[in-house]
Amino acid sequence: MSRFPIYLDSHATTPVDPRVFDEMKPYFIEKFGNASSLDHSYGYDASIAVQQSREVIARTIGANMDDIFFTSGATESDNLALIGVMEKNKSKGNHLITCVTEHKAILDTARHLESIGYKVTFLQVDEFGLIDLEKLKNSITNETVLISIMFANNEIGTIANVSEIGKLAHEHNVLFHTDAAQAVGHIPIDVKKLNIDLMSFSSHKIYGPKGIGALYVRGIFPRVKISPLVFGGGQERALRSGTLNVPGIVGFAKAIEISQQELEQENIKFKKWTDSMLEKLSLVGAKLNGHPEKRLPHNLNVRFDGIDGKAIINSVSKKLAISAGSACTTQFVEPSHVLLALGLTEDQAHSSIRIGCGRFNTDEEIGIAADEIYSCVKSLAKIHV
Incomplete structure (x- = not known):
């Protein structure tokens, strides 16, 4: 039976x-040492756990162990990447390139940098959420230090042409950062190989604990x-002072390890689910937002023109937990x-809803969800006639 x-709403967060x-659990109660206190076994055991976790995470993304820096999450990693790189490389230039569809952690940080004298270019996107590589190329100047483009969009699931963006950056001696909070654990x-110099990612999007994330910083x-x-x-x-969150780091490593092992199987299942929901909901006028193919398999962002998305969310709230978009802006x-x-x-933006499938959903639940939204939209459409 479904609960x-x-x-x-798996783009907002996931259960552990x-x-x-x-x-x-052991790192809360038994192995609770401070990883920086190496004068006794408690601290030493914690330190070993951190290093082993760092190794697991690095291996999963094709990085070196020393390239992984732990943070409180992708938002902090984004801030550290943008401000840290621009500050350190002032002698090279003062220009940052990003995109209008980035997460607020990037957009607000970029605007902060603008307010203190840096130059920022915000690239537009096409109807699917992809930037134009030619426009990106034309935006690069002698002052450009960093390009930051999200790997997979948190609202519409569109996957960027990451490898090509990174290649273009390197051809112009520019660094490339990507916010991969929605991609790590869901995309190999x-x-x-992808030409990434810095990458932000987080544990709680991949069935790990909240409050722990990482920034990959290329070492060579x-x-x-x-x-x-x-x-x-x-x-x-x-690079990031503060007592290390040992239980969080251990959980992060386990979460990314499981996600890597189950990625292919889960994506097949997720695609089947989102395809079946879109097929059902298109019968009541659902239109897909984002790219039809280059998208996260567990993401479904659709709009029902003429019907308020919040009305749908509120109507189905006793049976379904879905959202209108980013968890950082829904208030x-x-x-x-x-x-x-x-x-x-x-009006079209307000008529959209986001569905994020997850590891612990079932075929039955997806069927119920499609039926509930279908019935709700049908009822609301009659009211609007």
Whole structure:
């Protein structure tokens, strides 16, 4: 039997996998040492756990162990990447290139940099959410230090042409950062093959604990230099001071390891689910937002023109947990900046909903969800006639 409401908001967060929780438990109660306190076995055991976790995470994304720096999550990693790189590389230039559909963690950081004198170019996207590589190329100047483009969009699931963007950046001696919070654990990633210099990612999007994330910083070819934002005890090779969240780090590593092992199988299942829901919902006028093919398999962002998305969400809330978009902006009534950037009107943006399938959903739950939304839209359409 399904438990209500059925959770279908996996882009916002995911439940901790019981296997991850089991891995973390000893580091709360028995192996609770501070990883920086190496004068006794408690601290030493914690330090070993951190290093082993760092190795697992690095291996999963094709990085070297020393390229992984732990943070509180992707938002902090984004801040550290953008501000840290621009600050450290002032002698090269003061220009950053990003995109209008980025997460607020990138957009707000970019605007902060603008406010203190840096130059920022915000690239537009096409109707599917992809940037034009030619426009990107034409935006690069002698002052350009960094390009930051999201790997997979958190609202519409569109997957960027990451490898080509990174290649273009390197051809112009520019660094490339990507916010991969929605991609890691869902898409096979090799940072070296994909020409990525810095990458932000997070644990709680892949069935790990909240409050822990990482920033990958390329160590060689090129060696990326970055200034710290947090000062203190010199942890994380003085790039991010503060007592390490050992249980979180251990859980993060276990979560990414499981996600890597189950990625292919899960994506087949997710695609089947999102395809079946889109087929059913198209019968009541659903239109897909984002790219029809280059998209996260577990993402379904659709609009029902003439029907308010929030009305749908509220109507089905006893049985389904779905959202209107980013978890960081849902308290505001403004239309999604991502959907507007695709060329949608404000009304069309307000008529959209986001469904995010997850590991613990079932075929039965997906069927119930499609039926509930279908019936709800049909009822609301009659009211609007």
